[in-house]
Amino acid sequence: MRRPEPLDPAVASELHALDAALAGAPGADPELVALSREVRAAAPVLDPGARTALDARVASGFAPPAGRPRARRPGLSPRILVPALGTLAAALIALAVVGLDGDRSGGGGDSGASGVESARPAAGDSGLSGAAPRRERAPSAAVPPTVAAPSTAGAPSAAAPPAVGAPPGRRVERTVRVALGARADRFDTVTDGVVRTTQRAGGFVAGSQIGREGERGTATFVLRIPAARLDATVAALSRLAHVRSIEQSTEDLTGAHDGTAARLRDARTRRRALVAALATASGERAARLRARLDQASARVRSLERSLRALRSRTNYATVDLAVTAQRSSASGPRFDDRWTPADAWRDARRGLEIAAGVAIVAAALALPLAVVAAPAALALAALRRRRREAALDAV
Amino acid sequence: MPLAAAEPGPPPAAAPLTAATFEALYRATVDDVFAYVAALVRDRGVAEDVVAAAFERAYRRLRSYDPARGSQRQWLFGIARHAALDELRRRRRTAALAADPAGAAPVADEGPDPVRRATVRAALAGLEPRDRELVALKFFAGLDNAEIAGVLGISPSNAGTRLHRAVHRLREACHAPS
Numbered sequence: 001m002r003r004p005e006p007l008d009p010a011v012a013s014e015l016h017a018l019d020a021a022l023a024g025a026p027g028a029d030p031e032l033v034a035l036s037r038e039v040r041a042a043a044p045v046l047d048p049g050a051r052t053a054l055d056a057r058v059a060s061g062f063a064p065p066a067g068r069p070r071a072r073r074p075g076l077s078p079r080i081l082v083p084a085l086g087t088l089a090a091a092l093i094a095l096a097v098v099g100l101d102g103d104r105s106g107g108g109g110d111s112g113a114s115g116v117e118s119a120r121p122a123a124g125d126s127g128l129s130g131a132a133p134r135r136e137r138a139p140s141a142a143v144p145p146t147v148a149a150p151s152t153a154g155a156p157s158a159a160a161p162p163a164v165g166a167p168p169g170r171r172v173e174r175t176v177r178v179a180l181g182a183r184a185d186r187f188d189t190v191t192d193g194v195v196r197t198t199q200r201a202g203g204f205v206a207g208s209q210i211g212r213e214g215e216r217g218t219a220t221f222v223l224r225i226p227a228a229r230l231d232a233t234v235a236a237l238s239r240l241a242h243v244r245s246i247e248q249s250t251e252d253l254t255g256a257h258d259g260t261a262a263r264l265r266d267a268r269t270r271r272r273a274l275v276a277a278l279a280t281a282s283g284e285r286a287a288r289l290r291a292r293l294d295q296a297s298a299r300v301r302s303l304e305r306s307l308r309a310l311r312s313r314t315n316y317a318t319v320d321l322a323v324t325a326q327r328s329s330a331s332g333p334r335f336d337d338r339w340t341p342a343d344a345w346r347d348a349r350r351g352l353e354i355a356a357g358v359a360i361v362a363a364a365l366a367l368p369l370a371v372v373a374a375p376a377a378l379a380l381a382a383l384r385r386r387r388r389e390a391a392l393d394a395v
Numbered sequence: 396m397p398l399a400a401a402e403p404g405p406p407p408a409a410a411p412l413t414a415a416t417f418e419a420l421y422r423a424t425v426d427d428v429f430a431y432v433a434a435l436v437r438d439r440g441v442a443e444d445v446v447a448a449a450f451e452r453a454y455r456r457l458r459s460y461d462p463a464r465g466s467q468r469q470w471l472f473g474i475a476r477h478a479a480l481d482e483l484r485r486r487r488r489t490a491a492l493a494a495d496p497a498g499a500a501p502v503a504d505e506g507p508d509p510v511r512r513a514t515v516r517a518a519l520a521g522l523e524p525r526d527r528e529l530v531a532l533k534f535f536a537g538l539d540n541a542e543i544a545g546v547l548g549i550s551p552s553n554a555g556t557r558l559h560r561a562v563h564r565l566r567e568a569c570h571a572p573s
Contacts (some may be wrong), residue, residue, distance in 0.1 A: 007552045011559045015540065018562060022534070036514040037564060044433040046426060050443040055452065058421050061414065062451045236499040266429070385548075391483035392524050 053253045093358050171257040171310065174227060174317040176234055176248045179324070182241040184215040187325040191219045193240040194321060198223045201233040203316070217325035222318065230317040237321060244324070264303040271296040401436035412460045412467060420467055421450055422573070428475050430535035434527050435479040446484050449475040472532065476546055518568035524541040534556055 007015075021032035046054075057063075182190040191210060198205055203225035210219040225233045238246070274293040281289050412420065428449065433442035453474045460470050519527060532543045544554035 005550070007555045011556055014559055014562075015555050018533070018558075019539070022537070031566075035515075036534060037568065038511060038569075039519065039530065039565070041512060042516050042519060043426075043430040043531075043535045044439065044442070045524060046429040046446070047439070047443065051425070054425065054443075054447050058418060058454075062454055195562050318417065387484060388477065388480040391480045392528065 053112045084356065089362075093355060169254070170252060171254045171314040173253050173313045174230060174248065174316065175250075175320070176230065176246070177320045177322075178234065178237060178246050179244040179322045180237070180246045181242040181324050181326050183219065184325045186241070187212065187217045187219075187323065190241045190323055192321065193326060194219075194221055194237060196224070197233060197236045197240070198319075201229045201236070202226050202234065203229070203319075206318075212325075215325060217323075219323040221321040221323075223321060224316040225319055227315055227317045230319075234319065237319070241323065242326075253310055253314055257314070260307045260310060261304060264300065264307055267300045267303055271300055274349070411462060412457045413470055414454070414457065417457060418564060420471065424471055424536075425450070427536045428471065431472060431528075432475055432479050433533045434531035434535065435476070435524070436483060437520075441482060441486070442479075445478050446475065448482075449478040452478060465545040466542055468538060469538070469545040472536055472538065472542075472546045476528075514569055518565055521568055522561065522564060525557070526564055529554075529558045529561040530565055533562075 018032055018036075020028040021036045024033070120170050180190065195205060195208075198221075203223055205221060206224045207222040208220065212218060223233075234246075271293065274289055274296055278286060278289045278293060396453060425446070427448045429442060432445045432449070433439060436442050449471075453471055456474070460467065464470075519530065522530065529543065532538050532546060534544075538546065539553045540555045540558065543558065544551040549553060549557075
């Protein structure tokens with residue numbers, strides 16, 4: 001800061017003399033006293049009418065004239081503008097936080113079914129009665145954190161209860177994709193629960209893959225569930241952990257099944273005819289009939305395999321299940337339907353983290369603007385001051 | 396805010412301003428502010444408008460007054476100066492003396508020596524605008540050198556030096572043969 005230059009002593013002395021003359025001090029320079037008196041006497045005086053009008057305006061607090069309300073611009077007042085902008089910013093941040101949270105919890109992303117509508121299950125949603133996102137206490141059983149090859153061990157035969165949920169006489173294949181999110185400390189319990197729930201329903205694990213690294217973990221299962229127990233089983237699976245998405249699709253295989261069954265009947269009839277013909281044939285004819293019988297038998301076996309496969313697809317529904325471990329400190333309700341003070345603290349901390357992140361991003365965006373705007377504001381202020389001073393020179 | 400029947404004194408210079416104390420400040424300074432503004436704009440009608448605008452602006456900005464940054468008179472004259480300069484910028488007037496405050500307009504006191512009085516008026520009118528402003532702030536408004544420096548936005552020593560020169564020129568003009 002530049003230090004002010006001291007006033008010249010002679011100048012200071014004359015200014016003191018002027019002050020003394022203006023104050024009427026005894027011993028003041030008579031010429032300065034006279035000059036002060038003359039200059040003051042030359043001071044313009046406010047017209048009495050104008051003074052009266054101004055008195056009235058001051059007395060009324062500069063109220064607008066009667067019948068003409070003052071044009072107020074409350075939005076431009078900093079006292080109103082700043083809180084309003086602050087409220088708006090807070091609302092935008094809150095909306096952003098809610099939107100992020102909604103994307104995180106509702107959108108899933110682990111369902112593996114891009115382009116297919118995902119939704120939280122609700123009672124009666126997608127025809128899955130009782131599929132509420134709550135879990136029951138699953139028995140603790142360790143699922144080895146290794147990669148397991150697809151397994152079909154223990155797979156029952158196609159002779160399973162017929163599918164329900166489909167119109168009578170129809171053969172419908174049902175597929176359900178479920179994505180669960182579990183806390184890291186419950187990841188093993190949930191994956192174990194998936195296996196046990198499947199076994200209780202009379203189904204089997206057609207394939208599984210479990211990967212675990214620290215607090216991160218992902219498990220995928222391909223479950224085959226008797227179609228008659230699909231809804232109850234999906235509901236039980238949904239109670240194991242937080243449901244992030246659930247989808248269901250169906251495919252009507254009635255035509256393929258009935259066509260295959262009819263072809264199988266024809267093939268069997270043809271084989272029986274060949275067997276009867278072979279009983280009375282001999283020589284070269286018998287050899288030709290044996291060859292044709294072999295072909296017919298192969299045809300029957302092939303059609304039987306196809307029919308079994310079709311019946312398996314309709315008697316058993318497929319559940320593609322994905323379990324993703326979430327960080328233990330992640331936001332969101334606990335999976336036991338209780339919201340404790342610890343949950344509240346965790347949510348509040350998470351909210352503060354998000355708000356701080358938004359603030360940091362906003363600051364990062366605002367900083368370059370401020371770097372540009374501050375000198376511009378100073379330059380504008382200096383320019384305005386210079387123009388104002390120049391107005392005096394033009395008088 | 397009705398005007399009090401009794402003439403209240405000006406509020407203490409370092410006290411914060413409120414709507415209640417503003418009236419006292421107005422009564423204590425309105426004549427001085429008008430004299431100062433009229434010396435700047437050199438048009439009585441314009442000066443009346445500017446003074447009214449300045450007091451209204453001050454009333455609306457009571458919270459902007461900071462006692463630590465100067466007296467209430469300094470703050471008020473700063474507002475009046477800005478209002479006057481803004482008006483000059485808007486009108487681009489060149490001080491036509493049709494309504495010269497030192498001319499036909501009423502003055503504080505005609506006194507016993509009209510010739511001497513006319514000489515002083517002519518000397519004031521002949522000063523450079525910046526010198527005339529300094530004389531008005533010192534003689535009409537009664538501000539001390541620090542307050543003048545605050546109004547003009549310059550250092551006190553600079554204000555003192557400029558004021559000394561302006562008074563010197565005024566005295567020379569008063570003594571110059573007409």
